Amino acid sequence: MKYHPINSQLFIKNRKNFMAQMKPKSLAVFNSNDIYPVSADSTLPFQQHRDIFYLSGVDQEESILVVFPDCPKENLREVLFLRETNEHIAVWEGEKLTKEKAFESSGVKTVFWLQDLEKVLAEMMALADTIYINTNEHYRASVETETREARFTKWLLNKYPAHSVAKSNPILQRLRSVKDAIELELMQQACNITEKGYRRALEFVQPGVWEYEIEAEFAHEFLRNRSKGFAYTPIIASGNNANVLHYIENNQQCKAGDLILLDVGAEYANYSSDMSRMIPVSGRFTDRQKEVYNAVNRVKNEATKMLVPGTIWADYHVEVGKVMTSELLGLGLLDKADVANEDPNWPAYKKYFMHGTSHHLGLDTHDYGLLHEPMQANMVFTVEPGIYIPDEGFGIRLEDDVVIQETGEAFNLMRNIPIEAEEIEDIMNA
Numbered sequence: 001m002k003y004h005p006i007n008s009q010l011f012i013k014n015r016k017n018f019m020a021q022m023k024p025k026s027l028a029v030f031n032s033n034d035i036y037p038v039s040a041d042s043t044l045p046f047q048q049h050r051d052i053f054y055l056s057g058v059d060q061e062e063s064i065l066v067v068f069p070d071c072p073k074e075n076l077r078e079v080l081f082l083r084e085t086n087e088h089i090a091v092w093e094g095e096k097l098t099k100e101k102a103f104e105s106s107g108v109k110t111v112f113w114l115q116d117l118e119k120v121l122a123e124m125m126a127l128a129d130t131i132y133i134n135t136n137e138h139y140r141a142s143v144e145t146e147t148r149e150a151r152f153t154k155w156l157l158n159k160y161p162a163h164s165v166a167k168s169n170p171i172l173q174r175l176r177s178v179k180d181a182i183e184l185e186l187m188q189q190a191c192n193i194t195e196k197g198y199r200r201a202l203e204f205v206q207p208g209v210w211e212y213e214i215e216a217e218f219a220h221e222f223l224r225n226r227s228k229g230f231a232y233t234p235i236i237a238s239g240n241n242a243n244v245l246h247y248i249e250n251n252q253q254c255k256a257g258d259l260i261l262l263d264v265g266a267e268y269a270n271y272s273s274d275m276s277r278m279i280p281v282s283g284r285f286t287d288r289q290k291e292v293y294n295a296v297n298r299v300k301n302e303a304t305k306m307l308v309p310g311t312i313w314a315d316y317h318v319e320v321g322k323v324m325t326s327e328l329l330g331l332g333l334l335d336k337a338d339v340a341n342e343d344p345n346w347p348a349y350k351k352y353f354m355h356g357t358s359h360h361l362g363l364d365t366h367d368y369g370l371l372h373e374p375m376q377a378n379m380v381f382t383v384e385p386g387i388y389i390p391d392e393g394f395g396i397r398l399e400d401d402v403v404i405q406e407t408g409e410a411f412n413l414m415r416n417i418p419i420e421a422e423e424i425e426d427i428m429n430a
Contacts, residue, residue: 003269019069027068028132050363084113177369190273193266197221207256211236231272235263242395276399283428
């Protein structure tokens with residue numbers, strides 16, 4: 001891994017919190033992801049399943065974690081199963097985790113090789129009444145490929161049909177949404193790396209550069225700072241491309257007078273950052289561009305103030321909509337009749353701001369979190385309002401990552417990333 005070692009106390013604590021919510025005489029199983037094939041002998045870069053990483057710190061394929069807090073055999077209360085390493089693997093693929101290294105990373109004392117899984121699991125299942133299976137129940141999830149976790153779950157339930165079945169996901173949704181101090185440090189590092197890429201882009205951009213060249217500047221800075229790269233597919237959208245919410249082609253030339261939407265974020269140690277900034281290709285905003293830009297920035301600042309413990313996600317978006325409506329009236333994009341005659345299910349402001357303002361952020365860019373439950377301190381949210389005006393040839397989205405505080409305004413992990421229009425102009429024209 002490129003990132004520095006993470007204190008295993010994080011994973012010890014995460015397992016303890018998870019096990020505290022399990023039913024009596026139950027065990028839970030968590031699998032790593034597959035390495036997904038492309039064609040011939042090509043594969044996609046490995047990405048660890050976030051749940052096994054959250055609970056163990058193991059960042060390696062063909063790994064399984066089993067937790068069984070009530071097991072009468074103390075050595076089987078936390079167990080890792082790993083692919084056995086050897087000299088051949090070390091030469092051809094690189095050294096894998098040894099049992100000792102796995103303990104250092106995870107704090108799990110009992111480590112078996114995968115070849116012992118069925119024998120050891122049978123011993124554990126004979127002592128358990130309930131199996132916790134790990135399903136993907138994220139509200140944005142749309143999974144067509146059968147995962148390693150899903151295959152294992154089918155095998156497990158077929159082999160042990162007499163056990164009761166429970167779900168790990170509701171527990172993990174709550175646990176993962178509230179961040180530990182170590183996690184916040186890792187996310188801050190991801191944001192710091194994003195800042196480095198952004199400042200590099202500010203110095204690079206001028207009329208005539210291509211969107212993919214800007215993407216390359218970010219990639220260079222991310223990799224040289226121990227990131228695997230982008231936390232999600234980057235959006236580098238110049239001119240009217242910014243009005244396509246998930247534009248990812250990044251293949252157009254940037255023209256004088258246009259704005260560029262930079263919706264990019266570095267990952268660090270599997271934790272995501274998520275930033276949106278707008279910069280002028282020519283180094284200066286026009287008066288109209290700046291007018292709309294500052295309106296979006298004001299909405300972002302007001303929305304950030306609303307992110308406090310106890311806030312309900314749906315109610316928050318209603319209030320942000322009111323702020324946005326006021327700004328759109330001021331910009332002449334809406335009039336009072338538009339607002340008076342609006343459909344409550346699709347308010348007038350949605351013509352220019354059609355997406356949500358915030359989502360959970362963490363190990364996933366759209367991280368775990370139960371949106372019907374009140375916000376809590378140490379949850380991390382994006383704040384990303386936008387105004388999109390195809391008729392005027394530009395759209396503007398601004399986005400920061402913030403941590404809800406017990407008291408006071410949310411703490412901005414991107415506080416050092418330039419966002420004021422004048423500051424951006426000053427840097428680009430230095």
